[in-house]
Amino acid sequence: MGLYLRPTSLDAALAHLAAGPRTILAGGTDHFPARVVGTPEEDILDITALPDLRAIQVEGGHVILPCLATWSDLLAAPLPAAFDGLKQAARQVGGAQVQNAATVLGNVCNASPAADGIPCLLALDAEVDLVSVAGWRTLKLTDFVRGPRRTARRAEELAVALRIPMPDATTRSTFLKLGARRYLVISIVMVAAVASFDAAGRIGRAGIAVGACSPVAQRLPALEAALAGARPDPELVRPEHLAMLAPIDDVRATAAYRHAAALELVRRSVALLAAPEALAA
Secondary structure, eight states: OOOOOOOHHHHHHHHHHSSSOOESSOOTTTTTHHHHHHOOOOOEOOOOOOOOOOOOOETTTTTEEEEEEEEHHHHHSOOOOGGHHHHHHHHTTSSSHHHHHHHHHHHHTTTTTOHHHHHHHHTOOOOOEEEEEEEHHHHHHHHHETTEEESSSTTTTTTEEEEEOOTTTEEEEEEEESSSSSSOOSEEEEEEEEEEETTSOOOEEEEEEEESSSSSEOOHHHHHHHHSSSSOOGGGOOOOGGGOOOOOOSOOOHHHHHHHHHHHHHHHHHHHTTTTHHHHO
């Protein structure tokens, strides 16, 4: 059995990471299920005692989601409508017990293709702050998540926060998830949509992302460009806008079904953006 380390300062945590490879433990909701069959020999770095890394705050024009902020913390936070889609995803991350323990950044670091939070965070242009004894760096989420269970985090680094540009007051968002049932289920397809609007109801900036249909969640830049300057209309969504998706066949669905479902969910998401009263319901 390896070491169990629970530092009470960030400096101590970084010193432990610099000394050798550690498995970082925060909420543990992905960590423990992955070790039901067998427990590997590993040194555990439990970061739950680190101070000042839980409170969600606005800083320098960004919303900061620290590494210990849970899904329940996110749901309770007074965030603008641009974060409604992320909150909708939060309500579908397991049950209440999981939401109370699991961290938003842990969901990102686990890097599952079906991670519920990642499409919303991609659509919001999120970045990841990483720190080591050598210093800080910030990566776009698109550069941080590299594949199934793979990220750009170096062994000596701790991912300390998600950094999201504060959207303007006109921005709306939504999240749709298809699974075998409504809750407590791994996604077959999920779609996050974020858009800002001008006074005439035309889209200024759009962010559309699809999860569980590729090794990593994907933004749809061709669709985002087609929506810019237009009113949100599902008829603007064309099959070719989803051409970069690469769904697979597995026990939950076939690749063809995923692709068809993704097209339908994207169209529904765009329709919801056009109906603020439906988003608020």
